[in-house]
Amino acid sequence: MSDWTLFEVFVRSKHGLNHKHVGSVHATDAAMALENARELYTRRSEGVSIWVVPSAAITASSPDEKEPLFDPSDDKVYRHATFYDLPKEVGHM
């Protein structure tokens, strides 16, 4: 079965929420991947919608790139609402 395509499975748990990665399944094609994912990841009403994506189709950032990719935003505190102090009298904003 290892020669079958590996699919990553994403499940939307409730209407209005985003799909979230839950795991993977092997299947010969996308239709079978959906069926397998349904059996494996939604036996207890965990979802209202499933995506399956061939794992090979996913491009992921590498752990070595963590610093160049994500560090630049560390010193941009002004992008957060909490950076801006306002007088109490203004109330909640």
Next chain:
Amino acid sequence: MYAQLVDTGAKRLKTLEEMSPEERAFQEKIDAEIKIEPKNWMPEGYRRTLIRQISQHAHSEIVGMLPEKNWLTRAPNFKRKLQLLAKIQDEGGHGLYLYSAMETLGADRDEEVAKLHSGEVKYSSIFNYPALSWADMGTIGWLVDGAAIVNQVVLQRTSYGPYSRAMIRICKEESFHQRQGYQILLHMMQNGTDEQKAMVQDSINRFWWPAMMMFGPHDSDSPNSAQSMAWKIKRMSNDDLRQRFIDQTVPQLEFLGCTAPDPDLKWNETRGHYDFGEIDWTEFYDVVKGNGPCNRDRLRTRRKAIEEGTWVREAASAYAAKQKQKNAAA
């Protein structure tokens, strides 16, 4: 426990000074409780130990379906049959979550399954005992799944991300297994005939010690524990897990109105824990080596399932290839 005697390949722990810069950075991450993810650098020993542990854990889930399947067609009523079916399907699912987690380490599923079938790798010793009566369905759910939960709750904090996430899913589902098992026994004890009550006690007598063995050898005889604990693959020692299980199980046993086949089992006020007798380690190692009551039968059944399912897998591949061709032509 679902993984017993997992070899780490390490003779002793390295100190931080002895480690390469990569190893040291890795260990510091582990010490800071930062999860390791598939693409992160990891020592080869960590990867190999995890593959061994996760595959053994997965195989246990899969082989664990076999003692129960015996009772599917013999369940006392339709409700119990549905519950048992659901539980067995869960075990299959748990095996698959774990195989997926194992694959993120670069292991090949078919190869690992082949190693199980050739006897090269193990599954939990507990599944080499037969399920002889309906009460065993209750005892397995209560004691065997109960022991598994004690171990798996702790493993939710294991250092490897995909393993930890699989454990979280599994724990959510597993408590249904234990409760349905206990309820089977409770029903028999409260509403059953004398014969049925005796059946419950007999079942507990047979499964009590094998369930205690699930946690593996004493810490003093567990040479791989130190490295596994340092890597936080393992989070609690065999003896501590066993004690925790006994402490929570004895009150449930008493509520059932049953006894344990252990004359030394009694509350120790000073320790704040139950004392218990010594496990028959000869039996444990015998079963691990392949000489338990059902070892050969379990492996034969697994091999047969894979062999007889070959045509289904081949047909699925052929169908997919044909569809692909058709779609390409259209």
